[in-house]
Every structure is written in C-alpha cells, then in structure tokens.
Amino acid sequence: MASAEQPLRADARRNRDRILVAARDAFAEAGFAVPLDDIAARAGVGPGTVYRHFPTKEALFQAVITARVTDLVTAARQHADAPDPGAAFFAFLTHLGAEGATKRDTSDAMTVPGPLLADLHDAVATLLARAQDAGAVRPGVTVDDLLTFLKSLFTAVHDGPDPGRAERLFTVLIDGLRPPQAPPAATP
Incomplete structure (x- = not known):
C-alpha cells in the first residue's frame, strides 16, 4: 500500500480504480461474502494486487x-x-x-x-x-x-x-x- 507521502503511480492508480469498480459491482451483487479472488478476476488483476491496495476484505468493503x-x-x-x-x-x-x-x-x-x-x-x-x-x-x-x-x-x-x-x-x-x-x- 502506498504511503500518504507518495502518490500512486499511474498504473497503480488505474489498478486501484479497477479494483474499486469491480468490488462495488461484486459486493452489490453478492454482498460481503464475495471472495477477494473473484473481485481480483473481475478487475483483471491478481489477488496480490488487491492485497497491496487493500490489506483485508474489510478494508476494501469499507472503501x-x-x-x-x-x-x-x-x-x-x-x-x-x-x-x-x-x-x-x-x-x-x-x-x-x-x-x-x-x-x-x-x-x-x-x-x-x-x-x-x-x-x-x-x-x-x-x-x-x-x-x-x-x-x-x-x-x-x-x-x-x-x-x-x-x-x-x-x-x-x-x-x-x-x-x-x-x-x-x-x-x-x-x-x-x-x-x-x-x-x-x-x-x-
């Protein structure tokens, strides 16, 4: 996860935005129970990329x-x-x-x-x-x-x-x- 002092690189920002869009849709369809791997697949990124931006599913859901x-x-x-x-x-x-x-x-x-x-x-x-x-x-x-x-x-x-x-x-x-x-x- 990027520190507050360093802005995200453009590619990292795009990945984060894709993760948020995918998570919004997945949570709306399936609720909190949706697996993070499904969100990663929807976003077109690996699970590690999701975890770099959001260390827990709760953090992603909160966002x-x-x-x-x-x-x-x-x-x-x-x-x-x-x-x-x-x-x-x-x-x-x-x-x-x-x-x-x-x-x-x-x-x-x-x-x-x-x-x-x-x-x-x-x-x-x-x-x-x-x-x-x-x-x-x-x-x-x-x-x-x-x-x-x-x-x-x-x-x-x-x-x-x-x-x-x-x-x-x-x-x-x-x-x-x-x-x-x-x-x-x-x-x-």
Whole structure:
C-alpha cells in the first residue's frame, strides 16, 4: 500500500480504480461474502494486487461502501428541514428501500461500525423524530428498530427469486410505520 507521502503511480492508480469498480459491482451483487479472488478476476488483476491496495476484505468493503453510505447520509440530511416531515421521512425511506432492493451489500453496509454508520444513524433519527412529532409515524419506533427492520427486509428480498417481494415487504413496513388509525366511532 502506498504511503500518504507518495502518490500512486499511474498504473497503480488505474489498478486501484479497477479494483474499486469491480468490488462495488461484486459486493452489490453478492454482498460481503464475495471472495477477494473473484473481485481480483473481475478487475483483471491478481489477488496480490488487491492485497497491496487493500490489506483485508474489510478494508476494501469499507472503501466501497463509504461513498454509498455518505450519499445516504447526505440524502437524509437534505430531507431534515423539509416542510412536511412525514413526506420527507417516507421519501428518504423509499430511496433507502430502492437502494437495498437492488444492492445486496446495503444490509452489510448498515452494520459496519464507525463514524459513518453513526452519521447515518443520527441523520435517520432526525427524520424519524420529526415525522413522529408531526404524527406521521407511530410513536415508540426507534431508529434502531427501523434499521433492524430494513436490514432484515433487505436480506429477505435477496433470499428469494420473487421479483415482487421487495415491493410487498416494503409496503408492509411503510404501512406498519404509520400511526394506528383511531377506531371508528360507535354507531348508535
């Protein structure tokens, strides 16, 4: 791995970029479980080249998901001051749901400890609290509950071949997050 003092040579930079593109695609398709040898083959480099740039699979995964999670944090923060907190919360949740339905590594990305995950947690907590204060989301649901539901939903979506599963499960989650309706008034 190149030191912070020396920039990468042009060929080393190209290899690193190819590894990152291959890893992004491989992790999105197969999640964290994809072998590094598969990533190396996709990138057209040897496993040793991957290890020179990323000493562990965790380091490579962190490099790949950093941009994705940063984008999610940015999206959540952009919704934080929206005039309709409920609409903002559900718009972000829909964005996150679409991401998780198409990219298998989203549930893995939501479990990598560190400051980026803390930022995501805080940004989602802000949206959730505002939506709850506005009466758009049932009280008592915590951000940890929500992230647990989402991780489980993403895992379930990728466990089966049913193309409609993601939409059905996500609809149930959205419906379950809405506050319960008042019971109808008794008729005399």
